Amino acid sequence: MPRLLEPTLLWDGDRFQRGRRLRIGDDGRIAAVGSPEELPGDPERLAGALVPGLVDAHSHAFQFALRGRAERFGRVRGSFWSWRDAMYDLVESLDADRCHELSLASFSEMVAHGVTAVGEFHYVRHDDAGDHRLDDAVVLAAEDAGIRLVKLVTCYQTSDIGRPLVGAQHRFDTVSVDDYLRRLDAVQARLDGPLQSVGVVAHSVRAVAIEDIVRLHRASLERGLPFHIHVEEVLGEIESCQAAHGCTPMRLLLDHGVVAPNVVAVHCTHSRPEDLRDYAAAGGRVCLCPVTEGNLGDGIADLPTMRECGIPLSVGTDLNSRTDLLEELRWLEYVQRVARRKRGVIVDPDGDTGPELLRIGTEGGAGALGLEAGRLEVGAHADLVLVDHAHPSLAGVEDEALAAALVFSAAAGVVDRVIIGGEDA
Numbered sequence: 027m028p029r030l031l032e033p034t035l036l037w038d039g040d041r042f043q044r045g046r047r048l049r050i051g052d053d054g055r056i057a058a059v060g061s062p063e064e065l066p067g068d069p070e071r072l073a074g075a076l077v078p079g080l081v082d083a084h085s086h087a088f089q090f091a092l093r094g095r096a097e098r099f100g101r102v103r104g105s106f107w108s109w110r111d112a113m114y115d116l117v118e119s120l121d122a123d124r125c126h127e128l129s130l131a132s133f134s135e136m137v138a139h140g141v142t143a144v145g146e147f148h149y150v151r152h153d154d155a156g157d158h159r160l161d162d163a164v165v166l167a168a169e170d171a172g173i174r175l176v177k178l179v180t181c182y183q184t185s186d187i188g189r190p191l192v193g194a195q196h197r198f199d200t201v202s203v204d205d206y207l208r209r210l211d212a213v214q215a216r217l218d219g220p221l222q223s224v225g226v227v228a229h230s231v232r233a234v235a236i237e238d239i240v241r242l243h244r245a246s247l248e249r250g251l252p253f254h255i256h257v258e259e260v261l262g263e264i265e266s267c268q269a270a271h272g273c274t275p276m277r278l279l280l281d282h283g284v285v286a287p288n289v290v291a292v293h294c295t296h297s298r299p300e301d302l303r304d305y306a307a308a309g310g311r312v313c314l315c316p317v318t319e320g321n322l323g324d325g326i327a328d329l330p331t332m333r334e335c336g337i338p339l340s341v342g343t344d345l346n347s348r349t350d351l352l353e354e355l356r357w358l359e360y361v362q363r364v365a366r367r368k369r370g371v372i373v374d375p376d377g378d379t380g381p382e383l384l385r386i387g388t389e390g391g392a393g394a395l396g397l398e399a400g401r402l403e404v405g406a407h408a409d410l411v412l413v414d415h416a417h418p419s420l421a422g423v424e425d426e427a428l429a430a431a432l433v434f435s436a437a438a439g440v441v442d443r444v445i446i447g448g449e450d451a
């Protein structure tokens with residue numbers, strides 16, 4: 027059913043405007059945006075500020091189960107690696123029902139926080155190669171939550187460069203690239219509905235040999251799909267790569283031509299400025315997960331260099347200890363302020379930080395997942411969020427300050443209504 031909406035305020039990508047209408051077509055996409063004169067008719071009047079849905083570019087939904095766990099520390103300091111042990115215990119016990127339950131918990135909470143699309147980086151597979159029960163559990167959970175899903179099907183073959191899988195990692199095993207590609211096609215064929223698509227993933231240079239990463243990336247280009255990979259989240263990965271290949275993981279990807287506009291490097295916590303510059307020149311994207319990087323004590327990414335060389339950024343909730351993308355955007359800027367004793371690290375040419383952060387959470391995420399979304403413009407998916415601009419946490423905020431207030435001050439309860447693919451979620 028076509029719909030004509032008239033919100034109090036509408037985000038045009040740069041600022042909030044009053045007196046604008048938005049028409050949604052039968053195909054669930056935005057058909058028109060204009061004034062009441064340009065779009066006559068009897069609209070649904072929405073009290074609030076209409077923004078594009080937030081896009082979570084990197085999630086491992088099942089890790090919802092780790093909330094409150096892995097947060098007790100003995101005499102030995104906790105780290106990414108001690109957290110990973112707790113995650114592997116969870117993996118050992120994961121069956122399809124539990125996977126569905128945990129994925130639904132993550133996805134439902136995302137929608138409540140105004141997240142309309144998620145890139146689910148799914149790397150736990152099943153006990154035998156022909157079985158898609160865990161894939162189906164994730165897809166069903168997304169359908170149940172009503173969220174748009176880009177299922178990032180993950181290739182995972184080694185525990186470290188040239189080393190066999192150990193323990194729980196056997197549940198990630200994708201055997202070979204040929205086997206992976208068959209599985210990717212099978213997963214894609216099993217998707218139905220306009221809210222679902224797939225992407226290609228090599229877990230990391232630790233988990234997939236570089237020759238296979240090259241093949242996987244080529245397959246993603248041939249299929250017109252996004253390609254995601256964890257890059258340089260922890261120093262151990264860089265040390266392994268230096269020992270095996272004599273260079274950093276990002277340099278390894280660059281040297282093998284595995285960088286293009288469809289490539290999303292997740293984290294890049296310890297990436298070197300010279301690598302980032304070459305990565306930017308080749309068109310690569312970066313997804314940061316500031317709440318997770320804080321939780322795991324990973325470190326602080328070189329965001330000033332990423333910004334300076336124009337790398338398109340997005341954010342993800344990763345381990346889903348929180349699923350609030352506005353909080354991710356807040357942390358993205360605050361971590362840099364604390365580390366560099368400087369305010370306004372992520373700013374647009376006018377020196378404005380709120381609109382730029384909001385664009386990272388919407389347009390940036392859509393770009394990372396290869397979705398036509400993240401902007402209120404003709405042809406984009408009608409994935410929309412109505413923000414209650416009269417919410418107590420936004421009381422008295424003027425229109426021109428609303429984007430910044432939304433990122434830095436809004437309580438989670440400001441999301442009043444969520445529309446995905448033109449339908450109320």
Ligand SMILES: [Zn+2]
Pocket residue numbers: 084086147256292344
């Ligand atoms: Zn991750």
